[in-house]
Amino acid sequence: MLVICGRNVYVNHYLYAPTHHKHSKCTVRTNTRNQMEISGLDNTGRQFKNPDEMWKQEIGDSQKKVDWYRNGVGYWQGVEASMDGVLGGYGHVNEPDINSSEAFLSTLLNEFFPNAGRNQHLVALDCGSGIGRVTKNLLIRYFNEVDLLEPVSHFLEAARENLSPENLSVSEEHKAANFYCTPLQEFTPDAGRYDVIWVQWCIGHLADDDFVSFFKRAKAGLKPGGLFVLKENLARSGFVLDNDDKSITRSHVYFKELFSQCDLIIHNMKDQKGFPNELFPVRMYALTTETVKRVSSSRPKRHSNRPGIIK
Numbered sequence: 001m002l003v004i005c006g007r008n009v010y011v012n013h014y015l016y017a018p019t020h021h022k023h024s025k026c027t028v029r030t031n032t033r034n035q036m037e038i039s040g041l042d043n044t045g046r047q048f049k050n051p052d053e054m055w056k057q058e059i060g061d062s063q064k065k066v067d068w069y070r071n072g073v074g075y076w077q078g079v080e081a082s083m084d085g086v087l088g089g090y091g092h093v094n095e096p097d098i099n100s101s102e103a104f105l106s107t108l109l110n111e112f113f114p115n116a117g118r119n120q121h122l123v124a125l126d127c128g129s130g131i132g133r134v135t136k137n138l139l140i141r142y143f144n145e146v147d148l149l150e151p152v153s154h155f156l157e158a159a160r161e162n163l164s165p166e167n168l169s170v171s172e173e174h175k176a177a178n179f180y181c182t183p184l185q186e187f188t189p190d191a192g193r194y195d196v197i198w199v200q201w202c203i204g205h206l207a208d209d210d211f212v213s214f215f216k217r218a219k220a221g222l223k224p225g226g227l228f229v230l231k232e233n234l235a236r237s238g239f240v241l242d243n244d245d246k247s248i249t250r251s252h253v254y255f256k257e258l259f260s261q262c263d264l265i266i267h268n269m270k271d272q273k274g275f276p277n278e279l280f281p282v283r284m285y286a287l288t289t290e291t292v293k294r295v296s297s298s299r300p301k302r303h304s305n306r307p308g309i310i311k
């Protein structure tokens with residue numbers, strides 16, 4: 001068994017040739033109750049007809065839901081505050097991870113914030129930040145302020161240390177500003193503070209209802225024209241429940257259904273390259289609250305009058 005970010009990766013037929021989908025393309029059908037018909041598995045091989053069946057088992061009453069989140073955070077409380085710790089023993093994927101994220105982010109910044117670095121003060125939120133790996137290696141170089149949100153206090157303390165001015169090699173115009181020791185499902189950002197909300201390798205801890213309500217609340221935390229970047233493991237189809245760390249790995253189809261419930265639009269997406277084969281595929285999504293025309297030379301005029309289409 002191999003583990004990344006607490007998600008157990010089974011090098012067996014479940015993930016790589018899932019028997020329940022071997023001969024059929026996984027599609028999501030939404031029935032009259034708006035219930036997703038996507039089948040899934042857990043790490044003991046148990047099959048679920050659909051997410052509802054799994055969520056009923058895991059968070060079917062309020063005590064179970066408390067336990068789901070307590071066990072999720074509890075898992076990470078037992079993990080060392082190090083690169084290897086937050087990357088499930090795969091510290092060496094930090095470099096390809098950051099390189100791909102940087103390529104993705106810089107394309108987005110050119111497109112959305114062409115004045116960044118000149119006169120635009122950019123602010124980001126790093127969700128489920130762990131020890132501040134993504135902020136330290138990437139976000140702090142592009143954003144003037146980065147806030148970190150992390151429910152595990154020894155990770156957040158390590159982040160505070162890693163990002164203290166004496167441990168950073170960026171100018172004084174770039175700093176880690178606020179450290180919030182809170183889980184995503186309980187967090188409401190300050191209105192209109194962020195240009196980018198970065199969510200990497202933590203959304204699997206959120207049940208679907210909390211996923212949707214988190215993004216709905218977090219939208220109000222974006223500046224006009226701001227966006228989310230979600231970077232996550234992908235199940236090849238359906239979903240995979242990890243009973244050890246209480247997280248779920250969703251498929252692209254599953255994510256798309258949740259994005260639509262959040263009224264979020266996939267502006268752009270890119271697959272991570274260069275990770276060991278035994279790991280889940282990883283995808284980066286840029287999510288916006290409205291359709292954004294692709295303009296790279298100047299700031300997109302999303303809020304001005306546009307020529308109307310004569311129908």
Ligand code: SAH
Binds near residue numbers: 127128185201202205
């Ligand atoms: N994003 C970081 C850390 C990934 S490890 C990185 O890429 O390096 C997964 C992180 O999710 C851990 O720090 C864990 O504490 C955090 N996490 C677990 N449950 C969470 C929740 N409910 N809300 C926010 N973060 C959570």
